[in-house]
Amino acid sequence: MAERKKMSVSEILAAARAQAGGGEAAAPAVEPAGGGAADAVDSAADTPVVEKPAAKAAPKPTAGGARPSVADIMAMARANKAAADAPAQSPTKSAPKPTAKPAEKPAAAKAAKPVAAKAAVARDTASILAAARAGAKPGPVSKADAPPRPAKPAAVKPAVAADHAAKPAAAKAVPPRPAKPAAKKSDSEEDRRGFLEIALGSFMALGFTALSVTGGLFSLGLARFFFPNVLAEPPSRFKVGFKEGFPAGKVETKFVAQYGVWVVNSDVAGEQQIYALKTVCTHLGCTPNWLEAEQKFKCPCHGSGFYKDGVNFEGPAPRPLERYAIRISDDGQLEVDKSKTFQEELGQWAESESYVTV
Amino acid sequence: MHSNGLFLKDVAGFLGSYYTGLAIMNAVAALILWRKKGQPGWAVTWAVFAGVMMILASLALSGSESLVPSLPLSARTLVNTLSGPMLYTLGTTALFTVLFVFRRFFVQPMAAWTVFNVALVLMGLSMADENFAAIVMKPDNVPIVGLVFLLAFFTWVATKQAVVNDDRIRQGLPPMEKLDDEKVLVWPDLVYTELICMVAVSAFLLVWAIFLPAPLEEPASSVKTPNPSKAPWYFLGLQEMLVYFDPWYAGVVLPSLVVFGLMAMPYLDFNKKGNGYYSIEERKFSYLVYQFGFFELWITLIILGTFLRGPNWNFYGPFEYWTPYKVEVLNNVDLPQMFWVNLLDQPLPRAPQGAGTLTQIGYIFLREAPGLALLGGYLLLLPPLLAVTVFRGYFAKMGFIRYMIMANLMLLMLSLPLKMILRWTLNLKYLVSIPEFSLNF
Numbered sequence: 157m158a159e160r161k162k163m164s165v166s167e168i169l170a171a172a173r174a175q176a177g178g179g180e181a182a183a184p185a186v187e188p189a190g191g192g193a194a195d196a197v198d199s200a201a202d203t204p205v206v207e208k209p210a211a212k213a214a215p216k217p218t219a220g221g222a223r224p225s226v227a228d229i230m231a232m233a234r235a236n237k238a239a240a241d242a243p244a245q246s247p248t249k250s251a252p253k254p255t256a257k258p259a260e261k262p263a264a265a266k267a268a269k270p271v272a273a274k275a276a277v278a279r280d281t282a283s284i285l286a287a288a289r290a291g292a293k294p295g296p297v298s299k300a301d302a303p304p305r306p307a308k309p310a311a312v313k314p315a316v317a318a319d320h321a322a323k324p325a326a327a328k329a330v331p332p333r334p335a336k337p338a339a340k341k342s343d344s345e346e347d348r349r350g351f352l353e354i355a356l357g358s359f360m361a362l363g364f365t366a367l368s369v370t371g372g373l374f375s376l377g378l379a380r381f382f383f384p385n386v387l388a389e390p391p392s393r394f395k396v397g398f399k400e401g402f403p404a405g406k407v408e409t410k411f412v413a414q415y416g417v418w419v420v421n422s423d424v425a426g427e428q429q430i431y432a433l434k435t436v437c438t439h440l441g442c443t444p445n446w447l448e449a450e451q452k453f454k455c456p457c458h459g460s461g462f463y464k465d466g467v468n469f470e471g472p473a474p475r476p477l478e479r480y481a482i483r484i485s486d487d488g489q490l491e492v493d494k495s496k497t498f499q500e501e502l503g504q505w506a507e508s509e510s511y512v513t514v
Numbered sequence: 515m516h517s518n519g520l521f522l523k524d525v526a527g528f529l530g531s532y533y534t535g536l537a538i539m540n541a542v543a544a545l546i547l548w549r550k551k552g553q554p555g556w557a558v559t560w561a562v563f564a565g566v567m568m569i570l571a572s573l574a575l576s577g578s579e580s581l582v583p584s585l586p587l588s589a590r591t592l593v594n595t596l597s598g599p600m601l602y603t604l605g606t607t608a609l610f611t612v613l614f615v616f617r618r619f620f621v622q623p624m625a626a627w628t629v630f631n632v633a634l635v636l637m638g639l640s641m642a643d644e645n646f647a648a649i650v651m652k653p654d655n656v657p658i659v660g661l662v663f664l665l666a667f668f669t670w671v672a673t674k675q676a677v678v679n680d681d682r683i684r685q686g687l688p689p690m691e692k693l694d695d696e697k698v699l700v701w702p703d704l705v706y707t708e709l710i711c712m713v714a715v716s717a718f719l720l721v722w723a724i725f726l727p728a729p730l731e732e733p734a735s736s737v738k739t740p741n742p743s744k745a746p747w748y749f750l751g752l753q754e755m756l757v758y759f760d761p762w763y764a765g766v767v768l769p770s771l772v773v774f775g776l777m778a779m780p781y782l783d784f785n786k787k788g789n790g791y792y793s794i795e796e797r798k799f800s801y802l803v804y805q806f807g808f809f810e811l812w813i814t815l816i817i818l819g820t821f822l823r824g825p826n827w828n829f830y831g832p833f834e835y836w837t838p839y840k841v842e843v844l845n846n847v848d849l850p851q852m853f854w855v856n857l858l859d860q861p862l863p864r865a866p867q868g869a870g871t872l873t874q875i876g877y878i879f880l881r882e883a884p885g886l887a888l889l890g891g892y893l894l895l896l897p898p899l900l901a902v903t904v905f906r907g908y909f910a911k912m913g914f915i916r917y918m919i920m921a922n923l924m925l926l927m928l929s930l931p932l933k934m935i936l937r938w939t940l941n942l943k944y945l946v947s948i949p950e951f952s953l954n955f
Contacts, residue, residue, distance in 0.1 A: 416737045435737060440761050443739040445826075450841055456741035458757045459827030461844065470844035471827070474760050475949035501949040 171286030392494040395485060399514060402430055402490075407446050407464060417480055417492055418446065418453075421514065422464050429511040432480040432492045433466045439473040453477065467500065476500040481509045521644045526577030528651075532638050533571035536631070540564040543627065556624050563631065570638070584642030585833075594831030600938045602822065602829075603931070606814045610805070617794070621674040630666075643833050649821050653726040658747050658820045665813060676792035689791035741825045741838055750819030751812045757827065758933045760944070760954035768930065772807075775923045782920045784911050799908075807927055846943035853884040878948055885946035889955060892929075897921035 396419055402408055408419040418433040433453075435443050442457035452469075453462040460471030467476045481496035490512060498504035505511070541564040547557035573581045619625055640646045650659055679689040698704050731740065745753040755764040787796040794801050824830040825838035847856075854862050865877040879886070897918055901909040909917045936942040946955040 413735075413737055440756065440765070442743055443737050445739075445741060445838075447826075447839065449839055454826045456739050456743045456826055458753065459844070470846050472757050472759065472761075472764075472943070474944070474947065474952065474954045 168286055171283070393491060394494075395487075395489040395491050396432075398489055399430065399484070399512070404428060404514070405464075407448075409446050411492075412443070415492070415494070416443070417494070419482075419490070419492070420464060420466075424465055424505075424511070428514040430482065430490065430514060431466075431511040432482045434478040434480055434494075434497060436478070437473055438468065438475045438477060439471070444477075479505060479510045482512050483509065484512055521647070522579055522582050522642065523577045525641065525647055526575055526582065529582065529638060529641060530571050530575035532641075533567045533574055536634055536638070537564040537567035537571060540567060540631065553624070560627075567635075570635075574638075574642075582642050583639055585636075585639045590643060590833040594834045597822070597829075597831040598938075599818070599822075599829050599934070602818060603810075603814070603934065607810060610809055614802075614805075617673050618677055621670065621677045626670055633663075640832065645835050646833050648836075649832075653729045654747065655820055656726055658816065661813075662817065672792050673794070676794045679791055679793050680795040683793065683796065689793065691791035742823060742827055742836075744819065744823070747816060747820055750823075751815035754815040754819045754823070755930060758930070758937050760952075762952070763955060768926070771923065771926055775927070778919060778923065782912070782916055782923075784916075803924065811927065811930055844941065846937070846941050848943050848947040849885045849888070849945045850881050850947060852940075852942070854881070874950075878950065882946050882948060885944070885955070888945055893922065893925060896925060 394415060396408075396411060402419055402421040404421050404423075406421055411417050411419060412435050416435045418435060419430065420433060421428070421430045423429075424431075437444050437455040437457065437460055439455065439458055439460045442455050444453040444455040444460070444462065446452075447454050451464055453464075453466070455461070455471065455473065458472050460468060460473035462468050462473065462477050465476075466479065468474070476499075479498040479500075481493040481498070483491055483493070485491040496509065498507060498510035540560045544557045544560035544564060547553050547560065570583050573583055576582065613620055620629070637650075641650060649655060675690060679691075682689055698707075744750065752765070752769060755768060758764065759768070783800060785797050785800065787793065788800075821832060822829055824834075824836035825840070828840050828842050830836055830840070850862060854860055863877050863880045865874040869877070900921055901917060905917070905921070908920070912920065933942075933945075944954040946953065948954065
């Protein structure tokens with residue numbers, strides 16, 4: 157690009173004029189140099205005039221070796237430049253070199269690309285431009301270019317050999333040539349990548365297997381969290397003190413914050429009992445407050461109210477508060493067991509575990 | 515009990531700017547009306563009103579108990595004693611009825627402006643009361659105050675358009691929306707509008723966040739429930755519903771039915787009119803049912819839950835102190851109790867000791883027979899009965915399935931206010947009460 161810009165107007169004009177004088181023959185000669193291998197074939201097929209020289213010249217560089225050295229390429233590039241600068245001089249003289257060069261370029265492209273290809277292409281861009289401006293065949297971008305292209309970057313050793321062998325034949329009948337190396341190259345490509353695919357494929361399979369196994373184990377691990385082996389709760393059995401600490405008619409609220417339980421000494425059906433009420437509203441699970449003045453438990457969420465014995469009487473709570481198990485332990489203290497609850501509506505308050513008689 | 519002195523000093527600055535704002539608002543309104551030259555009488559009225567507001571502002575800024583404009587104590591006490599959930603619900607229903615019946619009067623801009631000003635002045639006067647201010651000015655309740663005014667405004671706009679359209683349709687003219695397709699170009703009109711709105715709303719929210727800090731509380735604890743414990747404001751209608759029903763019904767079934775009903779609406783609607791324009795006359799039934807469900811059963815319940823429900827979820831008047839020791843006798847009784855014990859004077863049917871499961875279930879059905887019969891009659895007999903009487907035309911147009919869905923949705927919606935009324939009047943807790951299986955209705 158930069159090269160193209162550097163060309164002055166006068167240069168372009170000169171090139172154009174030369175082009176006009178030189179005739180069409182110069183165009184294909186110049187063109188392939190910039191367009192690369194594909195174009196060489198293309199233009200050769202297009203213009204029979206150049207075909208012959210190209211065919212004659214073809215053996216020359218290829219005979220020099222399958223892989224031209226960097227120096228060779230440089231030389232060719234320079235020759236190209238010369239051809240570009242004076243395309244009119246002699247079509248037969250300048251043409252062979254560029255056409256020959258693309259012929260072996262597929263082979264060279266990979267090996268010498270960084271240095272040679274770049275230089276050659278860069279220099280030739282200018283001449284292409286000149287040719288294009290002169291109204292010659294436009295740049296190498298055409299549909300016919302497409303098939304051979306993919307083959308170009310994939311040029312490897314076996315391909316070069318094939319190239320080599322195919323060249324004389326190509327000189328006589330150019331069009332079928334690009335197909336062959338392309339097919340062969342893609343074959344070799346599959347061979348190489350095939351290995352990778354097998355390896356990667358199995359790695360992939362391995363990876364996904366590992367992933368699913370890990371995922372499964374992880375889910376199991378998560379499920380394990382539902383069954384913690386340590387409960388971050390106070391023990392479900394705890395002692396609340398001696399019977400004497402709970403005078404008749406009193407609702408002891410000091411265990412609410414730690415254990416969530418009211419210990420009540422009250423008259424139930426003519427019998428003085430001590431029982432432990434669970435501090436969870438049977439409506440939606442809020443913690444009611446004990447209102448001493450009104451002698452009732454009152455829930456702040458939806459206004460459910462419970463008598464001192466835990467029976468619901470106002471608001472939406474559908475059933476009485478639940479009782480925890482309570483007993484007199486060996487040392488004479490009252491012991492509440494939160495692992496067991498007793499529900500009035502199921503008739504469980506009659507069970508002896510649910511209260512302690514005073 | 516609660517001295518007003520300190521409170522009034524605190525609130526004086528706010529009230530002063532509140533009344534000043536009212537004065538500026540009305541002065542601008544007067545100026546616009548004067549410029550229009552249509553209603554000079556109204557222009558003068560609002561100019562005078564603005565002057566009165568300036569006087570109120572200066573009085574409020576004094577911060578002294580004798581000068582700050584407020585409602586007389588007797589009026590406040592009267593409001594407190596009169597207010598209760600029953601009166602509140604009946605009052606809002608009556609208010610909506612009046613607004614609906616006389617909508618032609620209220621859609622006039624000057625009538626609406628007067629109502630708006632009266633509401634604002636009443637609010638200003640009420641805010642001189644410590645208990646009222648404590649509720650209304652609480653940071654989480656401020657949006658609901660805004661919601662009341664916003665809803666009123668948008669309902670008013672829609673009603674106005676509907677009234678205009680109804681008049682035009684009666685005269686054989688197309689509705690207003692058909693004349694002006696309200697087309698707006700995306701660029702630049704819409705994008706610019708959106709940008710301006712975005713900036714304005716961001717600025718507003720920023721100012722709001724600075725002046726009304728989030729009401730953060732202590733860390734949560736499973737054994738400590740704040741009193742009163744309130745849901746987010748948009749769920750307060752739901753929380754109020756939960757007071758009257760078992761959790762599975764008010765918390766699961768009814769909300770699902772609300773969503774289901776809203777989704778079913780377009781399929782139940784056979785009225786092709788009123789499509790793409792506001793109209794009340796052309797779809798009176800749909801309009802009334804929707805407004806009843808939205809205003810009565812959702813918005814007023816949110817307002818009730820926010821402003822009138824205090825500690826222990828008791829009902830408090832707007833000027834009442836929220837004492838957690840308020841005693842309210844709510845001795846609720848289930849229907850079986852009423853029927854068997856109070857009416858027939860015999861004990862509740864109870865399975866004999868050691869009876870099998872089936873026998874127990876049989877006894878439960880016997881015990882709940884009156885409630886089940888009532889419920890079955892309500893949900894199974896009433897729809898066909900309505901189909902041959904009130905909804906005969908609807909039944910013919912909708913067909914059996916659509917009509918049944920509509921009728922049942924409507925009856926279930928009405929079950930909420932009916933249950934509320936039964937609770938307030940008869941202290942009825944549940945029609946069907948089967949705590950053995952956590953089934954109550």
